[in-house]
Amino acid sequence: YAEDGYRLWQRYDLVKDAKKLKEYQGRVQQVVIEGSSPTLTVAKQELQQGLQGLLGKNIGNSNMLKQANSLLVGTPQNSPAIAALNLNQQLGSVGKEGYLILTTTVNRKKATVIAANSDVGALYGVFHFLRLIQTHQPVDQLNISNAPKTQHRILNHWDNLDRTVERGYAGFSLWDWHKLPDYIDDRYLEYARANASIGINGTVLTNVNANALILTKPYLEKVKALADAFRPYGLKVYLTARFSAPIEIGGLKTADPLDAQVQAWWKTKAEEIYTYIPDFGGFLVKANSEGQPGPQNYKRTHADGANMLADAVAPKGGIVMWRAFVYDNEVPEDRIKQAYNEFKHLDGQFRKNVMVQVKNGPLDFQPREPFHPLFGAMPQTPLMMEFQLTQEYLGQATNLVYQAPLYKEVLDADTHAKGAGSTVAKVVDGTLHNYQLTGMAGVTNIGNDRNWTGHMFGQSNWYTFGRLAWDHTLTSEAIADEWLRMTFNNEEKFVSPVKEMMLQSRETLVNYMTPLGLHHIMGWSHHYGPGPWVDKKHRADWTAVYYHRASAEGIGFDRTASGSNAIAQYFPPVAQKFGNLATCPEEFLLWFHRVSWDYKVKSGRNLWDELCHRYYAGAEGVKQMQQTWNAQEANVDPERFRHVKTFLSIQEKEARWWRDACVLYFQSFSKRPIPAGLPKTD
Ligand code: GCW
Missing domain, CATH: 3.20.20.80 (Glycosidases)
Known part of the structure; x- marks a missing residue:
């Protein structure tokens, strides 16, 4: 059926790699959930649906450990088989919501055990186990102990x-x-x-x-x-x-x-x-x-x-x-x-x-x-x-x-x-x-x-x-x-380039929207698209110009002691780092400092040139995202391929909109030419 993204990351499509499929099928031959509760029912359904999809066969549910390679799920309270494993010490360290996933033997038969202190912990363990198969991880020697770090x-x-x-x-x-x-x-x-x-x-x-x-x-x-x-x-x-x-x-x-x-x-x-x-x-x-x-x-x-x-x-x-x-x-x-x-x-x-x-x-x-x-x-x-x-x-x-x-x-x-x-x-x-x-x-x-x-x-x-x-x-x-x-899928030729695209995407966006620590220069109220300029309908001190403070001399918000002194709210080592031009990370430069257009940044460029460089690199970055995605046509279903492709073309247009709006607007203060040799293909 048409792929519309409704299934999220819970797709459970058949494992394509034949060797892995066999391995998983061998490892999970029966599901045993001894207790009963609404949460365990959900766990059971999830395993049924997940394993059926991933392994292409109906894995039976049973209350009995009849055969080797069972998947035993539950808590010591609701499962005598789990209680008999004496996992108290290990379970003691995973709290109310954590779980263990262990490859072990139960009744002298090989088994995988998902044990927890609560039914919901067991459910979380079930999702973890399914994720291992979904992402083609080995499941034959598991010794997982996992608990949430926040409540x-x-x-x-x-x-x-x-x-x-x-x-x-x-x-x-x-x-x-x-x-x-x-x-x-x-x-x-x-x-x-x-x-x-x-x-x-x-x-x-x-x-x-x-x-x-x-x-x-x-x-x-x-x-x-x-x-x-x-x-x-x-x-x-x-x-x-x-x-x-x-x-x-x-x-x-x-x-x-x-x-x-x-x-x-x-x-x-x-x-x-x-x-x-x-x-x-x-x-x-x-x-x-x-x-x-x-x-x-x-x-x-x-x-x-x-x-x-x-x-x-x-x-x-x-x-x-x-x-x-x-x-x-x-x-x-x-x-x-x-x-x-x-x-x-x-x-x-x-x-x-x-x-x-x-x-x-x-x-x-x-x-x-x-x-x-x-x-x-x-x-x-x-x-x-x-x-x-x-x-x-x-x-x-x-x-x-x-x-x-x-x-x-x-x-x-x-x-x-x-x-x-x-x-x-x-x-x-x-x-x-x-x-x-x-x-x-x-x-x-x-x-x-x-x-x-x-x-x-x-x-x-x-x-x-x-x-x-x-x-x-x-x-x-x-x-x-x-x-x-x-x-999507487990194929390296898809995962590796698209992952790279994802990992770069935030930096690319920062570059075409708010490089070097610029902030809140989006369109008034709806926050969509660029709006660095004075908006005559609104108070000048509460629009973008309040935040970027561009003038003929330079740009940026002085939040050091000579300005609003916001840096004093940080602990001294942080305040010193942010407050000192030489040590302030460049990504926060204009957040904390007001600097002249001539200011030399780490690349050796002056601030104006660097700003232009970033805006152009950002817009260019979206083009690279498009190239990455377009190369994946054969590896993705047509619906989702087209969906992402279309959005990327909107994004590419918007990145240029941001670049041109901001560079031209700030240029009216810097009065400098757009430097030659910027990354640009259009
Ligand atoms: O991000 C801003 C939004 C408001 C929002 C507010 C908030 C719910 O522009 O729409 O209101 O923050 O976080 O309370």
């Missing part, structure tokens, strides 16, 4: 109740509120299944620009239906809480978090939610940012607001994710400093079940930003990472950008909070400050397009998020490799 691995949907999606570029919201609670669309199950396959264990269903109606009875009944559908897959449901809900749907006069009536209202509301959804995860809140209501409306702090909600969900084990994405354009301060200014001093004031959710960078999901200075700065407050999968500032759904290198760059950045090696990843996984709560959030790129993410390659960012939230030590390369093999 809460959560998708954030910015979905509105009318099904529009804020910054969503893949159709409308998946949640068909009109037909819920009675109609459970198959897509909900496919969605949960895809998330389980990469270890995502939570989903916030609604936009952070929240609508209080989601907390009313008719909607809670619908949310319950979704939560019930997701539960077998280990996927918990969370909601966004509109801070003014007590006024809007509760009939109160205030939403002041220190008001006893308001506190009581939220407690009762939480209790009500738990009657529908006994394992409700908790709330995600955007407060006092971009016009959203919050505790500051009542002269209270973010901690006061978060704690009130935290107290309401605490009795049932719920958590609150309170966002640090706050800024106010009435505040005469460099926008990127505001979150740190508002949150740092609150360290230690939050309840134990609160996490402060921090975007990867201090501005707003730019193609490249330095890491957010709050990471490392709040040792007593668990900080949750917020990445954006949906490509708001990255060409949206028509540009191919594999974001693993972006996420990894941030996770691997060294905060120096406790000396060298204090990476952002160690803050987020809790090891640096011994956080008791840990998590990673991904603002999702999913909508109701047949292929889920608009661009086929957008799926790789969903996949990457799950994989990195589970294990941030995975490399961008390894993740791309897996994803390509599972999503």
Whole structure:
């Protein structure tokens, strides 16, 4: 049938390599799952479907270990055969959600065992095992012990109740509120299944620009239906809480978090939610940012607001994710400093079940930003990472950008909070400050397009998020490799060049959009396409010119001590590195410094020439992506080949648009010629 990307990375097509196929068939002759639960049923179905597809034969399910080469799945609690293996010590190290995959003998017969402490751990192990076959790995001597590095691995949907999606570029919201609670669309199950396959264990269903109606009875009944559908897959449901809900749907006069009536209202509301959804995860809140209501409306702090909600969900084990994405354009301060200014001093004031959710960078999901200075700065407050999968500032759904290198760059950045090696990843996984709560959030790129993410390659960012939230030590390369093999095929002639294309794609995009540390020069409000110029309709100090500050002398935002001094928010070794022109990494040059057009960069070119060079190299890079892809026509099905090819031609056009718009605009300040010999074929 037509390949439309609906099957994501869960394709389970027959293993083409005959030798491998035989090997796998020999190794898995029977599936044994002794226990029974909704989650184990899912595991059983997944193995049935997966093995049938991959191995081309129906592998029987049995409760008995009748033959050699069985695949035994379960926990010591629900499987006597697993209990008999005495794996307690090894299982002790994988926690609630981890698993072991072992090649061993059971009843003196060769077997593969997937053992865990919970059914969902076993399910994650099943997906891992299937992935090994999907990616043609050996499965005859397995000794895998795997556990997630962060506890809460959560998708954030910015979905509105009318099904529009804020910054969503893949159709409308998946949640068909009109037909819920009675109609459970198959897509909900496919969605949960895809998330389980990469270890995502939570989903916030609604936009952070929240609508209080989601907390009313008719909607809670619908949310319950979704939560019930997701539960077998280990996927918990969370909601966004509109801070003014007590006024809007509760009939109160205030939403002041220190008001006893308001506190009581939220407690009762939480209790009500738990009657529908006994394992409700908790709330995600955007407060006092971009016009959203919050505790500051009542002269209270973010901690006061978060704690009130935290107290309401605490009795049932719920958590609150309170966002640090706050800024106010009435505040005469460099926008990127505001979150740190508002949150740092609150360290230690939050309840134990609160996490402060921090975007990867201090501005707003730019193609490249330095890491957010709050990471490392709040040792007593668990900080949750917020990445954006949906490509708001990255060409949206028509540009191919594999974001693993972006996420990894941030996770691997060294905060120096406790000396060298204090990476952002160690803050987020809790090891640096011994956080008791840990998590990673991904603002999702999913909508109701047949292929889920608009661009086929957008799926790789969903996949990457799950994989990195589970294990941030995975490399961008390894993740791309897996994803390509599972999503397309295992042929080296396909995987290797296309992987290279993916790995380069983010740098290429940075080059044609915002090279050398430029930022927020996208079109006003929609953020699509270039818009570095003054926009007469809007305040000059809050448009692109505020960020790039180009003039006849030079370009860039001085964030050193002579400017906004944002660098002072970093720990001294980082502040010194960024603050000193000689040591500031060139990719952040114009983020932290204002430099003259003549300034010599590392390539030996002056700044103007280098800027032109990067823009041209970026546009050229997209042409190379096209060449790489076009050479794959024989290796990909015609539908997906055409889909990606068409999007690449849009991207190529847009890259030139960006290049020409920015170079010509900045040239009106630099008054210099476009240098000769730039990489350019058109
Ligand atoms: O990235 C910006 C977006 C807003 C978004 C906001 C946020 C949900 O432009 O659309 O609002 O960030 O993260 O709250």
